[in-house]
Amino acid sequence: MLFNSIPFLVLFLPASLLLYFLLGRLHMNAAKAWLAAVSFLFYGWWNPAFLALLMASILFNYACGYGIQVFGARPKVSLSILWAGIAGNLGALFHYKYLAALTEWLRAEGWAHGPSWGSAVLPLGISFFTFTQIGFLVDTHGGTARERGFLEYVLFVTFFPHLIAGPILHHREIMPQFAKKETYRLQWNNLAVGVSIFIVGLAKKVLLADQIAPVANDIFKHTADKHALEAWCGALAYSLQLYFDFAGYSEMALGLARMFNVKFPANFDSPYKSRSVIDFWQRWHISLTRFFTLYLYNPVSLRIMRRRAAKGLTLLKAQETTWEGFLVMLAAPTLYTMILIGIWHGAGFQFFIFGLLHGIYLCVNHAWRLFGPKATPATVHPFRAWLEGAWKGALTYFAVLVGQIFFRAKTASDAWSLLQSMFGGGTGDSPGGATGVLESILNYMGVAVPYWGYSNSMITLGILFIFALVMPNTLQIFEKEAAGTSLTRIRSTQALLRFQWRPNLLWACLLAVLALADALMVTGNSEFLYFRF
Numbered sequence: 001m002l003f004n005s006i007p008f009l010v011l012f013l014p015a016s017l018l019l020y021f022l023l024g025r026l027h028m029n030a031a032k033a034w035l036a037a038v039s040f041l042f043y044g045w046w047n048p049a050f051l052a053l054l055m056a057s058i059l060f061n062y063a064c065g066y067g068i069q070v071f072g073a074r075p076k077v078s079l080s081i082l083w084a085g086i087a088g089n090l091g092a093l094f095h096y097k098y099l100a101a102l103t104e105w106l107r108a109e110g111w112a113h114g115p116s117w118g119s120a121v122l123p124l125g126i127s128f129f130t131f132t133q134i135g136f137l138v139d140t141h142g143g144t145a146r147e148r149g150f151l152e153y154v155l156f157v158t159f160f161p162h163l164i165a166g167p168i169l170h171h172r173e174i175m176p177q178f179a180k181k182e183t184y185r186l187q188w189n190n191l192a193v194g195v196s197i198f199i200v201g202l203a204k205k206v207l208l209a210d211q212i213a214p215v216a217n218d219i220f221k222h223t224a225d226k227h228a229l230e231a232w233c234g235a236l237a238y239s240l241q242l243y244f245d246f247a248g249y250s251e252m253a254l255g256l257a258r259m260f261n262v263k264f265p266a267n268f269d270s271p272y273k274s275r276s277v278i279d280f281w282q283r284w285h286i287s288l289t290r291f292f293t294l295y296l297y298n299p300v301s302l303r304i305m306r307r308r309a310a311k312g313l314t315l316l317k318a319q320e321t322t323w324e325g326f327l328v329m330l331a332a333p334t335l336y337t338m339i340l341i342g343i344w345h346g347a348g349f350q351f352f353i354f355g356l357l358h359g360i361y362l363c364v365n366h367a368w369r370l371f372g373p374k375a376t377p378a379t380v381h382p383f384r385a386w387l388e389g390a391w392k393g394a395l396t397y398f399a400v401l402v403g404q405i406f407f408r409a410k411t412a413s414d415a416w417s418l419l420q421s422m423f424g425g426g427t428g429d430s431p432g433g434a435t436g437v438l439e440s441i442l443n444y445m446g447v448a449v450p451y452w453g454y455s456n457s458m459i460t461l462g463i464l465f466i467f468a469l470v471m472p473n474t475l476q477i478f479e480k481e482a483a484g485t486s487l488t489r490i491r492s493t494q495a496l497l498r499f500q501w502r503p504n505l506l507w508a509c510l511l512a513v514l515a516l517a518d519a520l521m522v523t524g525n526s527e528f529l530y531f532r533f
Helices: 006-026 028-044 048-070 075-097 099-108 126-142 150-158 171-178 188-221 228-259 277-281 286-310 323-345 349-371 382-408 412-422 433-445 453-469 505-521
Strands: none
Touching (some): 006 028, 006 228, 028 048, 028 150, 048 075, 048 126, 075 099, 075 126, 126 150, 126 171, 126 286, 150 171, 188 412, 228 382, 228 453, 277 349, 277 382, 286 323, 323 349, 349 412, 382 412
């Protein structure tokens, strides 16, 4: 079942909310059980066969968490249970996500024989509910998480707004909310805010992302030998499709949770406004960045720094860091973490390159901050400051765009072919090199455009860039209502205050018009891009 489908909007959501609050007036456990039941129904709608996997995962991890707590006074036993839990989770993830691809690659290289495994059917959300529970087990072992009851734990894992595409939740943000009585009582303000955020998120999906998707899909079907204008148009179209698709899902998840009086962490905060790749990863899929930082990067980095400190070597301090220390303490853990993030997204070599590229970007960014020229405290002219911000933003976006081409392409070879075409290296109707790019631009501005169909697409891309780079985001519009929890990075100005949501007639009319436009464009057959991960 999709958030942008008629059954969900007309039947599932209203019925879920109505009975949730009716049962909440009787007993909070009845409301919990109902919400857990509809969450299982939501998950099983796509493929009932995987309900057993979800239930087994919950029971396995709950048992592991219980065992870790019971044997807390016996560190070796507790640690063994933790590692068994992590191994079980990663084993299931590997089986469904990577085993078929690995065996096919081994067969292609001649290193394995026997019948083909075929292509595995990936259970929806397996990465998200697996990582959520791994984090819970690690924190239970560390003493920062405790089981609050089986129903709360089930809701923590299965609550349908986040179940199949995130955000990756942390126990301390969600489980205390499910333990409060007021969570199960109707709160009109939360309902109004939640519905409003949901309408805006749905609009980003069906009115923006889905409308530009055909252009991206057409180019990425066959990436070789494209005209430079075609190649750029397809790459930019996918970049914006991914942006509004993921922004739309993240905001719909925020809105749905808020309808049930639950606050989710912010997961998307205008990443294309970033002026560095470091900033980008603090705005894009924020919960994923947090998960890998907490449970992978920090432990590795901390162990390295402790070893260096024991040997009396320099640490990461301003004016004291050496290149050797930078490479060991920061670059190595960063590359390791980002490559794993890339592989998390998929089993193909193109995802490895995607992670490697972003690892290199982050290392260069950190090196520039540590070893590059320091900013002067002197007052800078506003135009110069704007120009500096513009080129930093453009450079960051271009670096991200190159990574996204590998992220979307079927193979690394296809991604490289498209990159070549973007810079005139294809055999389309343009000369090679920079001349091809220049001719494409001049033809587009003149009358001899070889691909007239793409002129409309370029106009659409321009409009979408205005939405992404100029307009306030949903976190800013709903800033006063705390749209997201502690991860929100709000930078509102006085000029943005006029755009902020208020419970008045004007906003009601604007959202009603937007909701009508959403309803007219809902087809129910357009999946979210992050469902595949």
